[in-house]
Structures are given as structure tokens and as C-alpha cells.
Amino acid sequence: MMARAGQRGRWNKKAPVGTILLLMCMFIPTLTLLQTSEEATCEPGEYPNDEGICCNKCSPGFKLEEMCQGVNQRSKCRQCTEGLYTDEMNFAFTCRRCRKCLAKYDKEISPCQRSQNRICRCVEGYYKSVIDSETYECLRCTPCGPDEKEKQTCTPERNFVCECKENYYKVNNKCERCKNCTKGCEHHCSTVPVLTTKGRKPGHEYLINIITAVGVVAVVSLVLVVLITHVATKMSTEKKMLKPSCQPSDVSQDSCERVLIQSDEPSENISVTAVPPSPVSEPEPPNLPDCVPLEIKVSDLIYTVLDLVPVLQVKQLVRSLGVKDTEIEQAELDHSRSCREAHYQMLRVWAERGSTGRGRQGRMLHMPLLQELLDELRKMYLGRAAEELETVYGIQ
Known part of the structure; x- marks a missing residue:
């Protein structure tokens, strides 16, 4: 009874601490939600100005001239001048310049408008070669080679797509005729003779073992030579890199x-x-550097x-x-x-x-x-x- 009473007393002392922790866990999410709801968030088509007030964005074809100054006030927008455009809701102070079609091989599909950039397309016989997100050039379509066949035709957006003819395979981006059993020339695989032990003479098996052993030794030797050469080259390169680029004693x-x-x-x-990081600094001689x-x-x-x-x-x-x-x-x-x-x-x-x-x-x-x-x-x-x-x- 005394032990049980002691345990009950200790529990009563710890109970307030547990209760406080439980209440904190219950109220912290509530406080977080209240704080989030108090933060001003702008609606789609609006942006916050320097004072945190939500202002309306400018329509396509317009640029921002002056932000709104208070609640329920509108931004001051100005229409883009000729040759410039904006194609989305924005609050930019400048319009973007319309692209220009290439004079010879690029033709205009849609003119420059205040709310749309000029649309250009390569002429027939040429395709678009992308340089970056803003720039491209029109190149002449490259027809398939004599040993290739057309998989996809050339369009203003892409060049011809070619593949090798039947019984040809790719070697260094060039189609060559199949001569043996390789990838792409599977029809030759069925003609490879299968060696059997039937009809062999007793000395043939011994000769084959000798040839196999010589081949293995040659391959291992070649691998060792390549490995030693690589290590020696690497050590020589590291020594050269450790040497200074200028050696004269009078030059720092x-x-x-x-x-x-x-x-x-x-x-x-x-x-x-x-x-470059220099070792221990030494007094420089009075001579002029080379x-x-x-x-x-x-x-x-x-x-x-x-x-x-x-x-x-x-x-x-x-x-x-x-x-x-x-x-x-x-x-x-x-x-x-x-x-x-x-x-x-x-x-x-x-x-x-x-x-x-x-x-x-x-x-x-x-x-x-x-x-x-x-x-x-x-x-x-x-x-x-x-x-x-x-x-x-x-x-x-």
C-alpha cells in the first residue's frame, strides 16, 4: 500500500508537465493555420506591390507603367509599341521585341502583333536546327544515302530520318553490307558451322588446347602492357603538372x-x-622578371x-x-x-x-x-x- 501510494504521488507531480505538452501539441497546428491565413495572398492575375497590396496584372499586348497605390485601385498599363509584344498577363515594365524571320530560307507565317510574337517557318526543302531556346537556323534537308531507306520524311521541323536497308548495318554512321554474323545481320548466324567431336582425330583436340592456351597468354600479356603504360603515363603527367609553368630563378x-x-x-x-598557391615565400631578387x-x-x-x-x-x-x-x-x-x-x-x-x-x-x-x-x-x-x-x- 505504501509503495502504491508513493507511485501515485510521483504521478501527480508529473501530471502537470504531461498536460502542458499535450496542450502544446494541440494548439501549435492551430496557431500555424491562423498565421498562414493572416498572410496576404494575391489572386490569379494579381501581383503584390512594394507595400504588399495586390495589384492587377496588365493584359497581353500591354506593359506596366505604374503600380497601384492602394486597395481597390488598378495598375496603370500602357500598350506595347509597334514591333514589341507581350503574350501573357504580366507586370513587366518593358515589352519584348518580336523575332525576325531569316531573309532567305525562313518565311513569315504570322506577323508580329502586340499580343503575339512573329511566327516563322523554314521553306520547303529546309528544316529547323535549334541553337537555343530563342534562336534557330534553317538547314537544307539531307537525303538518305544509297544504302539507306527513308523512315520519316523531311519537314520544316525536322530532317530526314533514315535507316539501313535490309542486309545492311550501321558502322560509324555508315551502312555496310552484312558479311558475317553481327548485330543487324542475324540471317548470317544460321550459316555458321557447328563444330562437333564426331570424326576428330586424336591429335586435333590437343592442338586446339595449345592454340587456346597461347591465345589466353597473349590476351593477358596485352592487358598487362596496357595497364603498365597507363600507370606510367599517369605518373609522368602528374610530375609535369607539379612543375611550375615558368622556371627562371629571377621570376616569381x-x-x-x-x-x-x-x-x-x-x-x-x-x-x-x-x-596560384605558392609554397614558402622567399625574398625576391632585384632583377626584372622575364x-x-x-x-x-x-x-x-x-x-x-x-x-x-x-x-x-x-x-x-x-x-x-x-x-x-x-x-x-x-x-x-x-x-x-x-x-x-x-x-x-x-x-x-x-x-x-x-x-x-x-x-x-x-x-x-x-x-x-x-x-x-x-x-x-x-x-x-x-x-x-x-x-x-x-x-x-x-x-x-
């Missing part, structure tokens, strides 16, 4: 890998500096890129470099009469974004940004352009 690594990019405008100087920093003007660099990159791929390049679509459209609006100047402005936005701080030569741009340009060119299969830039500016 900073002077060998410093690239300065200088703008034409005095207030917009940009330099690129790449400083590796002199290379001075590059931003305008020269951008115009060189524009000379090397096809016009239809410039927008794809600047998008991959992080330039926003709004900045691209603004450059096109500012330079609507000159496509080259618009592309120049897009690349300049990318170059100025990489500037960090100020130095003796102006704003400093890190070497990884220039390397990013070369990497993106190679990803777009413009390796020749990347090599040309490395050759022109002596970048290793």
Missing part, C-alpha cells in the same frame, strides 16, 4: 601567371590576375570573340556566362539598329560583372572568369575559337 609565379585586361575607358579598367604581364583591352577582347563566334550563337554564349534574359533584351532595345553592338553590350555586362575591388590599373577581374569563357566556348563545340583566343593573347 605571380609575374608568370598575371594577365591584365585594360578597358578603353579610363574609369572602366579591368584586369585579370591569377595567383614574364611580363600581358595587357588586353576589353573592347579588343570582345570584338575578337564576336569575330570568332557565329552570330546565331552569341546569345547562347552570353546566357551560359550568366547574363540574364532581361539584360539581353535591354541590350537589344538599346542597340536595335546594330546587332553587333547589341552583342558587344551583352559581353560587356558579363565582363563588368566579374570586377571586384580596385587596383592600380582599375577594376580587377579574376583569371577563372576568362577561363570560364574558354570552357563555355568548348562546351558549345567552338574549340577552334577558344584556341584562337589562347593563341592571340598567349594564354597557356
